[in-house]
Amino acid sequence: MDEEEASLKITASKQVPVTGEAGKTGTWRTFRPVINLDACTVVKKQDLVCNLCWLYCPEGVVTRAIPPEIDLDYCKGDGICATECPANAIEMVREKEDEGYGNAPENMEELT
Numbered sequence: 001m002d003e004e005e006a007s008l009k010i011t012a013s014k015q016v017p018v019t020g021e022a023g024k025t026g027t028w029r030t031f032r033p034v035i036n037l038d039a040c041t042v043v044k045k046q047d048l049v050c051n052l053c054w055l056y057c058p059e060g061v062v063t064r065a066i067p068p069e070i071d072l073d074y075c076k077g078d079g080i081c082a083t084e085c086p087a088n089a090i091e092m093v094r095e096k097e098d099e100g101y102g103n104a105p106e107n108m109e110e111l112t
């Protein structure tokens with residue numbers, strides 16, 4: 001199996017997020033992933049050479065694209081993308097209530 005064929009098989013097997021009885025799962029999130037595009041290997045090389053965030057996301061909310069994008073309507077904030085990113089390009093930042101998602105108290109501050 002060549003690389004293109006393997007990629008197509010992975011894409012075909014990935015789940016697609018949908019709204020369930022509990023609503024959009026992004027509302028469950030306490031920490032939000034933020035991609036530093038200056039550090040992302042895919043953006044720097046302008047080639048789909050990494051995309052581990054897309055591969056490992058169990059929710060299927062990260063695109064295999066340049067740049068990778070995260071669907072925050074459905075991202076639960078598990079942080080797997082940040083853990084797996086070999087470039088340390090993804091930071092998990094605590095949500096604020098006024099941003100519309102997450103259940104963190106108002107007085108929580110960004111983690112830097």
Ligand code: SF4
Pocket residue numbers: 035039040041042043050051052053054068084085086087088089090
């Ligand atoms: S895992 Fe990190 S370096 Fe790789 S595509 Fe995702 S954000 Fe970019």
